[in-house]
Amino acid sequence: MPVFAGSELTCLRGDRLVFTGLEFRIAPGGALVLLGPNGSGKSSLLRVMAGLLKPLRGTLGWDGVSIADDADGHRARVQYVGHLDAVKPVLTAAENLAFWAALAGAGDPAANARTALDRLGVPHIAAVPGRYLSAGQKRRLNLARLLAAPAALWLLDEPTVALDRAAIALFEGLIAEHRAQGGMVVLSTHTDIATPGGEALHLDDFTPYADEGEGDGYEEEEGAAA
Numbered sequence: 476m477p478v479f480a481g482s483e484l485t486c487l488r489g490d491r492l493v494f495t496g497l498e499f500r501i502a503p504g505g506a507l508v509l510l511g512p513n514g515s516g517k518s519s520l521l522r523v524m525a526g527l528l529k530p531l532r533g534t535l536g537w538d539g540v541s542i543a544d545d546a547d548g549h550r551a552r553v554q555y556v557g558h559l560d561a562v563k564p565v566l567t568a569a570e571n572l573a574f575w576a577a578l579a580g581a582g583d584p585a586a587n588a589r590t591a592l593d594r595l596g597v598p599h600i601a602a603v604p605g606r607y608l609s610a611g612q613k614r615r616l617n618l619a620r621l622l623a624a625p626a627a628l629w630l631l632d633e634p635t636v637a638l639d640r641a642a643i644a645l646f647e648g649l650i651a652e653h654r655a656q657g658g659m660v661v662l663s664t665h666t667d668i669a670t671p672g673g674e675a676l677h678l679d680d681f682t683p684y685a686d687e688g689e690g691d692g693y694e695e696e697e698g699a700a701a
C-alpha cells in the first residue's frame with residue numbers, strides 16, 4: 476500500500492522561512508486538512524507536495540521512494556488544483572476539461588469532460604467559453620478536472636472558495652468517493668469541509684521563531700508566482 480510522507484520539511488519563500496521540521500504521513504483513503512492563518516504556509520506546503528516548489532530541507536517520499544528521484548512518476552499521480560484559475564478563457568468549459576484529460580492520457584478526453592461536468596452539476600456550461608463563466612462555475616470546472624483527469628493524490632488549495640452550499644455538499648461526496656477507492660486528499664481551507672476520519676495539520680505548529688529568518692522576509696522569489 477503506497478504511503479505519501481514528508482519528513483523534516485523546511486520551506487523558504489523569498490528569504491522568509493515559512494515552516495520548518497514539518498512531518499506528515501498519509502495512507503490510501505486518507506485525508507489531510509491543512510489549517511492555519513493567512514500566510515502560515517498552506518499553499519506553500521501544497522506546492523511542495525506537488526513537486527512545484529523545492530523544500531529547503533527535508534524529504535518527500537511515495538512508497539519509500541524519494542519524490543526528487545521520481546519527478547515524472549509523481550507528476551502522473553498528482554492532481555493539483557490551486558486557487559489561481561487554470562481556466563483558459565477562449566476555450567469552452569468542455570474544451571478546457573478535455574485538454575486536461577488529454578494531458579493525463581485519457582482514451583476519450585471529450586467523453587471524460589462530459590461526464591465530469593455532469594458529475595459537478597454543470598452540464599449546461601459545456602459550450603460556454605471560460606471567460607463568460609461565473610466565479611463558482613469556474614471553481615466547479617477546476618474541480619471537474621479531478622474527475623476528467625483522475626489521479627491518486629488530490630492536492631487542493633481552498634477548493635470551496637466561491638462554491639454555493641449545494642456544490643460544497645457535492646464536492647464532499649466526491650472526496651468521500653475518491654477516498655473509498657483508495658485515493659488520497661490533501662486540502663487547505665479556512666472553512667469546514669467534511670472529511671470524516673481525516674487528520675488536521677496546523678501549519679502554525681511549524682512556524683519558525685521570527686529571529687530565525689533573515690532580512691525583512693519579503694523578498695520575492697526569482698521568477699516565482701505564489
Ligand SMILES: Nc1ncnc2c1ncn2[C@@H]1O[C@H](COP(=O)(O)OP(=O)(O)OP(=O)(O)O)[C@@H](O)[C@H]1O
Binds near residue numbers: 493511520693
Ligand atoms: N512567490 C513568493 N515569493 C516570496 N514570498 C512568498 C511567495 N509566495 C508566498 N510567499 C510568502 O510565503 C508565506 C506563506 O504563504 P502561503 O501562500 O503559503 O500561505 P497560506 O497559509 O496559503 O496563506 P493564505 O491562507 O492567505 O492563502 C507568506 O509569508 C507569503 O508572503
